[in-house]
Amino acid sequence: MDILKEMLSFVEELNSFLAEKKGSKATVSQEFVDKWEQFKPLKYVKLLENSQKIDVQKALDLINEEVKVCTKCGLHKTRTQTVFGSGNPKAQLVFVGEAPGAEEDKQGLPFVGRAGQLLTDIIVKGMKMRREDVYICNVLKCRPPNNREPNPMEVYYCEPYLLRQLEIIKPKVICALGRVAAQTLLKTTESIEKLRGKWHNYHGIPLRVTYHPAYLLRNPADKKKAWIDIQEVMKLLKGEIEVKFESSNGQSQLFS
Numbered sequence: 102m103d104i105l106k107e108m109l110s111f112v113e114e115l116n117s118f119l120a121e122k123k124g125s126k127a128t129v130s131q132e133f134v135d136k137w138e139q140f141k142p143l144k145y146v147k148l149l150e151n152s153q154k155i156d157v158q159k160a161l162d163l164i165n166e167e168v169k170v171c172t173k174c175g176l177h178k179t180r181t182q183t184v185f186g187s188g189n190p191k192a193q194l195v196f197v198g199e200a201p202g203a204e205e206d207k208q209g210l211p212f213v214g215r216a217g218q219l220l221t222d223i224i225v226k227g228m229k230m231r232r233e234d235v236y237i238c239n240v241l242k243c244r245p246p247n248n249r250e251p252n253p254m255e256v257y258y259c260e261p262y263l264l265r266q267l268e269i270i271k272p273k274v275i276c277a278l279g280r281v282a283a284q285t286l287l288k289t290t291e292s293i294e295k296l297r298g299k300w301h302n303y304h305g306i307p308l309r310v311t312y313h314p315a316y317l318l319r320n321p322a323d324k325k326k327a328w329i330d331i332q333e334v335m336k337l338l339k340g341e342i343e344v345k346f347e348s349s350n351g352q353s354q355l356f357s
């Protein structure tokens with residue numbers, strides 16, 4: 102449990118304890134109860150939450166500074182600018198695509214243009230969340246020329262940035278968008294049909310595979326299947342299902 106959740110549950114417990122004792126001959130003085138009410142502890146929990154958000158954002162900004170000047174692979178020669186990622190630095194859900202396209206390369210933002218709009222619709226209309234509630238990024242931070250697939254060396258050099266992003270954000274769930282992102286993250290050549298429909302373990306974070314929004318624009322009939330994937334993601338976010346992974350030391354990790 103993180104410190105914030107622990108504090109919140111402590112404050113809630115204390116609040117209900119005080120509410121219970123208010124009318125009785127309790128050992129808690131009225132003066133204390135009055136002070137506690139004025140103190141408004143939840144306000145401080147909120148402040149702490151915001152300051153944590155700022156710290157996480159700062160940590161992400163530091164990686165972004167490295168990415169902006171990165172020349173580890175040949176893609177730095179053809180990029181207009183890098184595309185690091187955007188959204189809530191403390192998001193519970195991270196969408197990961199394969200690489201920036203032409204519009205992303207121009208704007209420096211992930212998932213803009215028509216495919217980005219469809220992803221926004223999935224988040225807003227389907228999941229009833231705001232785009233700024235989630236975090237969106239790609240495996241590669243620079244655009245491969247002519248939107249070709251990333252090659253293994255590019256992934257080798259760039260994926261550590263993604264891992265560091267995820268380490269800082271600590272999402273509850275990752276949704277891989279499209280075959281290339283899924284195969285790249287899961288180090289497999291299995292088809293997207295085989296990768297969909299089950300939970301994968303990505304460095305200890307549950308990962309679900311769905312179609313890339315650009316594919317869905319070309320194949321609208323598959324939107325129904327994508328919606329099934331997204332509903333599973335939502336179930337895990339809401340704690341309606343549990344996902345268990347066996348770690349290398351034999352202990353099971355539980356996510357709900």
Ligand code: SF4
Pocket residue numbers: 168171172173174175176177183241242243255258259
């Ligand atoms: S794609 Fe990644 S590794 Fe390659 S230059 Fe861009 S940031 Fe660096």
